[in-house]
Amino acid sequence: MEQFIGFMFLRICIVLVLLALAIILFDIFKKGSATINWEFLSAMPRKGMTEGGIFPAIIGTFFVTIITALLSIPLGMGCAIYLNEYAKKGKLTRLIRMSIRNLSGVPSIVYGLFGVVLFVQMFQLDTSILSAGLTLGLMTLPWTITASEEALKNVPQSYRDGSLALGATKWQSIRTNVLPHAIPGMLTGAILGLSRAAGETAPILFTGAAFYLPFLPKSFSDQFMALPYHLYIMSTQHHAIEKVRPIAYGTALVLIVLIFCMNLVAIITRYKLRKVRME
Amino acid sequence: MERHLDEELSKLKTNLLKMATLVEEAIHKSIDALKKRDKDLANKVIEEDQRIDELEIEIEEEIIELLALFQPMAIDLRFITTGMHINAELERIADLTVNISQRVLEVADQPLLKPLIDIPKLASQAKTMVHNSIDSFVKRDEDMAKKVILSDNESNKLRTLIIKELINDYMVKDGTTAPRAVPLLLVARDLERICDHASAIAEDVIYMIQAKMVKHHRERLQKE
Amino acid sequence: MNVLLKDEELKSTEFTENNIKVCVEDFNFYYDTVQALKEINLKIRENTVVGIIGPSGCGKSTFLRCFNRMNDTISNIRYEGNIAIDGNNIFDKDLDVVDLRKNVGMVFQKSNPFPKSIFENVAYGLKINGIKDKGFITERVEKSLKDSALWEEVKDRLHKSAFALSGGQQQRLCIARALAIEPEVLLLDEPASALDPIATAKIEELIHELKKKYTIVIVTHNMQQAARVSDYTAFFMLGELIEFDVTNKIFTNPSNKITEDYVTGRFG
Numbered sequence: 001m002e003q004f005i006g007f008m009f010l011r012i013c014i015v016l017v018l019l020a021l022a023i024i025l026f027d028i029f030k031k032g033s034a035t036i037n038w039e040f041l042s043a044m045p046r047k048g049m050t051e052g053g054i055f056p057a058i059i060g061t062f063f064v065t066i067i068t069a070l071l072s073i074p075l076g077m078g079c080a081i082y083l084n085e086y087a088k089k090g091k092l093t094r095l096i097r098m099s100i101r102n103l104s105g106v107p108s109i110v111y112g113l114f115g116v117v118l119f120v121q122m123f124q125l126d127t128s129i130l131s132a133g134l135t136l137g138l139m140t141l142p143w144t145i146t147a148s149e150e151a152l153k154n155v156p157q158s159y160r161d162g163s164l165a166l167g168a169t170k171w172q173s174i175r176t177n178v179l180p181h182a183i184p185g186m187l188t189g190a191i192l193g194l195s196r197a198a199g200e201t202a203p204i205l206f207t208g209a210a211f212y213l214p215f216l217p218k219s220f221s222d223q224f225m226a227l228p229y230h231l232y233i234m235s236t237q238h239h240a241i242e243k244v245r246p247i248a249y250g251t252a253l254v255l256i257v258l259i260f261c262m263n264l265v266a267i268i269t270r271y272k273l274r275k276v277r278m279e
Numbered sequence: 280m281e282r283h284l285d286e287e288l289s290k291l292k293t294n295l296l297k298m299a300t301l302v303e304e305a306i307h308k309s310i311d312a313l314k315k316r317d318k319d320l321a322n323k324v325i326e327e328d329q330r331i332d333e334l335e336i337e338i339e340e341e342i343i344e345l346l347a348l349f350q351p352m353a354i355d356l357r358f359i360t361t362g363m364h365i366n367a368e369l370e371r372i373a374d375l376t377v378n379i380s381q382r383v384l385e386v387a388d389q390p391l392l393k394p395l396i397d398i399p400k401l402a403s404q405a406k407t408m409v410h411n412s413i414d415s416f417v418k419r420d421e422d423m424a425k426k427v428i429l430s431d432n433e434s435n436k437l438r439t440l441i442i443k444e445l446i447n448d449y450m451v452k453d454g455t456t457a458p459r460a461v462p463l464l465l466v467a468r469d470l471e472r473i474c475d476h477a478s479a480i481a482e483d484v485i486y487m488i489q490a491k492m493v494k495h496h497r498e499r500l501q502k503e
Numbered sequence: 504m505n506v507l508l509k510d511e512e513l514k515s516t517e518f519t520e521n522n523i524k525v526c527v528e529d530f531n532f533y534y535d536t537v538q539a540l541k542e543i544n545l546k547i548r549e550n551t552v553v554g555i556i557g558p559s560g561c562g563k564s565t566f567l568r569c570f571n572r573m574n575d576t577i578s579n580i581r582y583e584g585n586i587a588i589d590g591n592n593i594f595d596k597d598l599d600v601v602d603l604r605k606n607v608g609m610v611f612q613k614s615n616p617f618p619k620s621i622f623e624n625v626a627y628g629l630k631i632n633g634i635k636d637k638g639f640i641t642e643r644v645e646k647s648l649k650d651s652a653l654w655e656e657v658k659d660r661l662h663k664s665a666f667a668l669s670g671g672q673q674q675r676l677c678i679a680r681a682l683a684i685e686p687e688v689l690l691l692d693e694p695a696s697a698l699d700p701i702a703t704a705k706i707e708e709l710i711h712e713l714k715k716k717y718t719i720v721i722v723t724h725n726m727q728q729a730a731r732v733s734d735y736t737a738f739f740m741l742g743e744l745i746e747f748d749v750t751n752k753i754f755t756n757p758s759n760k761i762t763e764d765y766v767t768g769r770f771g
Contacts, residue, residue, distance in 0.1 A: 489756075
């Protein structure tokens with residue numbers, strides 16, 4: 001009986017969560033799918049964003065994410081490799097690791113403000129794709145590092161020992177025998193981090209995202225439109241909120257699908273690499 | 280730590296003691312039959328040998344099982360292999376008592392050649408040696424085992440004495456005594472062989488205790 | 504010195520100076536503040552197999568991992584005393600640990616082939632040592648696989664993944680991998696503990712063959728295995744070397760009461 005009550009409680013929990021998710025997705029799909037067509041995806045916004053499409057926002061998000069990836073993936077993996085393979089296991093390492101974990105809990109707006117000071121002002125990159133991408137990159141780093149370290153930890157010590165015992169140097173052993181096993185996990189973590197970054201508004205708010213730009217950025221030092229920020233404007237800042245509501249729903253749907261796709265890529269990457277390894 | 284093997288080992292020990300008791304009885308009875316010229320008793324010894332043979336096989340199978348199932352090491356291994364040897368030695372001793380009993384059947388209907396003095400002496404020596412060798416195994420008493428081995432010399436001397444006397448004093452002087460003298464001669468030889476088997480048991484006991492082979496190297500024993 | 508020692512020679516623990524391969528003197532080992540090995544003194548003779556037995560946590564694996572300094576990968580370790588291979592102290596400051604490990608091969612408890620083909624696994628040690636001559640590599644791979652009694656089973660699928668091999672084959676592949684760089688000493692850390700009896704028997708046969716060319720130290724949980732494969736046996740307990748003697752002696756008549764209790768299964 002007690003067991004039955006326990007099961008029921010747990011079942012209700014999961015049903016509630018799924019229900020909430022389903023309602024949100026259903027609502028967005030229902031209202032958003034009406035707006036979406038080829039023009040919506042490929043045209044510039046017109047007439048104070050009350051008409052036209054969201055093409056520049058999609059492109060902007062795409063390029064910002066590339067910058068984010070270029071910063072956070074190599075840097076994150078490098079940090080993780082150092083921390084897990086080379087750093088001595090002492091108090092300092094523990095402190096560093098703890099700080100990294102804490103950083104991933106810092107509110108994203110704080111990263112945004114930090115980005116303004118560091119990239120926009122100090123490095124004089126102005127408000128641009130570069131500044132925004134780097135800011136998002138910084139924000140994603142703790143995630144990437146933590147996920148990569150977990151992936152490295154999951155490689156059994158015996159694999160390292162195997163090559164060290166054959167007279168391999170530490171780096172030879174990591175490169176040929178540890179990374180091949182860790183990379184799927186590392187990439188998955190990195191892509192999940194990126195998908196989170198792609199959906200962020202606050203860090204790009206002050207560092208590069210533009211309110212309304214009916215043209216595409218010409219270089220990485222231009223301002224840009226981004227999907228999450230566009231959605232934010234459409235649903236709270238626009239002068240004719242009621243009128244643009246369908247556009248807001250359309251944008252939300254595109255953003256969700258985009259992030260879903262990225263996660264899918266992460267899952268497929270992991271699956272494929274793992275399969276290659278096992279063969 | 281109490282082991283399952285310990286239980287099996289004490290079972291083996293009990294069986295070996297049972298075997299030893301039967302064999303000691305057989306020695307006693309066969310000599311008794313000779314002294315009393317008792318054909319019935321001699322026949323009984325011959326009959327009872329079958330029981331000893333069966334027990335020997337039973338113990339041997341038990342030992343093979345122990346070796347196969349437990350793969351014993353060190354003292355356990357030495358105990359079990361020693362048990363195996365003792366088992367075989369005891370069975371041979373039993374066969375010798377059958378031989379003696381057959382000699383009794385041959386001489387029982389004839390008058391005694393001479394009063395038996397030295398043969399009962401050798402017989403009691405054989406009995407003591409067998410008893411002590413088994414005792415040294417049970418008590419793991421190295422000194423007792425050594426004494427058994429060293430006393431084997433006396434039995435050799437006694438046998439030689441008996442045989443010489445039978446040949447020189449009877450058979451050489453009067454050839455017709457031969458049918459009565461030869462069985463006694465053979466009994467003396469068999470009794471001495473029992474003593475040899477007893478000292479073989481004692482040698483195994485020393486191996487069990489010390490893991491030192493004194494077999495064919497009695498000098499190793501003397502040195503100490 | 505590729506000559507098998509005669510049984511008579513094996514019976515003696517009196518070593519002459521020129522047949523000692525490894526010499527351990529007053530060796531202490533600490534993990535942080537915990538002393539894992541206490542005052543170990545031991546000599547290992549060339550072309551023999553030394554079995555190391557003892558209850559879990561007795562320090563036998565730690566000891567094995569000292570010979571190729573695999574313990575160096577753990578932080579906060581400390582050692583005192585000497586281990587010399589061919590008279591050279593392996594803790595010498597001028598000694599490159601990478602060179603040491605080329606000379607002292609190791610096979611681990613869990614077979615750990617690399618995520619590569621069978622061929623690449625065996626060639627790995629050669630390639631990281633900068634050998635590029637393809638003919639030489641091919642030749643050496645074949646030789647190592649033959650020496651580890653795996654050649655016949657894998658010669659038709661050298662370029663298939665090593666993961667496709669069975670557990671026992673994987674472990675022999677790991678041995679082949681170690682042999683490829685031609686070490687002089689071979690360390691085996693419970694090499695058959697995860698294998699079925701037939702695969703185990705193959706490994707044991709292999710060890711018997713290998714001692715013609717190598718000096719072998721094997722850690723094993725399985726006493727019967729130590730009895731079967733080793734010429735000398737060392738019994739460790741609580742970080743101490745309790746008894747070291749000819750294998751036959753250890754298993755029929757150990758000198759020490761603790762050794763006897765252990766080999767007869769009275770504790771542990």
